Amino acid sequence: MDWRDYGILLTSRRHGETAAIIEVFTEGHGRHAGVVRGGASRKVAPILQPGAQLDVLWRARLEEHIGTFQVEPLRSRAAAAFSGRLALAGLNAVVALLSFCLPEREPHPSIYKQTEQLMDLLGQDDIWPLAYLRWELALLEELGFGLDLSACAVTGATEGLVFVSPKTGRAVSAEGAGEWADKLLPLPPCLRGEGVAPDTEIAKGLHTTGYFLEHHLAPSLGNHPLPEARARFVDQFTRRL
Numbered sequence: 001m002d003w004r005d006y007g008i009l010l011t012s013r014r015h016g017e018t019a020a021i022i023e024v025f026t027e028g029h030g031r032h033a034g035v036v037r038g039g040a041s042r043k044v045a046p047i048l049q050p051g052a053q054l055d056v057l058w059r060a061r062l063e064e065h066i067g068t069f070q071v072e073p074l075r076s077r078a079a080a081a082f083s084g085r086l087a088l089a090g091l092n093a094v095v096a097l098l099s100f101c102l103p104e105r106e107p108h109p110s111i112y113k114q115t116e117q118l119m120d121l122l123g124q125d126d127i128w129p130l131a132y133l134r135w136e137l138a139l140l141e142e143l144g145f146g147l148d149l150s151a152c153a154v155t156g157a158t159e160g161l162v163f164v165s166p167k168t169g170r171a172v173s174a175e176g177a178g179e180w181a182d183k184l185l186p187l188p189p190c191l192r193g194e195g196v197a198p199d200t201e202i203a204k205g206l207h208t209t210g211y212f213l214e215h216h217l218a219p220s221l222g223n224h225p226l227p228e229a230r231a232r233f234v235d236q237f238t239r240r241l
Helices: 085-101 109-120 128-142 176-183 200-218 228-240
Strands: 002-015 019-024 030-036 053-059 068-075 161-164 170-172
Touching: 002 030, 002 085, 002 109, 019 053, 019 109, 030 053, 053 161, 085 109, 085 128, 085 228, 109 128, 128 200, 161 176, 170 176, 200 228
Parallel strands: 030 068
Antiparallel strands: 002 019, 002 053, 019 030, 053 068, 161 170
């Protein structure tokens, strides 16, 4: 059996002397692994860089087999990724989170399209952090841990929303928070798609999405820790504040 699709390369590791095992996130077939014969060669190895956009053909005798990939490069994102530390850290965070949290061979076309759009912004450090924050929100939503930021969970108000409940992921107003305010997560306007989103707000937003990634999503996957690449990206971003 076989199929053909477009995908984003997540990981690549040497397999034997000449081959490589790659993991690709495709629109129609989800996160999928396979062997690339000759993938460790001087000709093919430079193509197999994280973030690369590939045309892939997968073949296997049985569906449950790991199978083999034939790959054709569509575009490399290496130049953009190596344009600066923030871009490289951002790319590493994206591919690490996708490899960590996406179920194998399960299509997620919505988050695939958003990931492709995000990857194409690599190197544009003025807009990348906000785009990345919105991508994390979308990833949480896609995997069943979306935040409800439409109205206060306590009062029902739609104005003055400044907190997020760490338990429910719902917005809370200053009035609704009361004496529990110091136990709630920040809800900067940029998380609701409002305002000009200065870096200080984006940092607060990343703190909130990071909490749900670490304390809600990760435990659902066997309580493994989040990839360190995510923390390195946040650290690299906050250095410029």
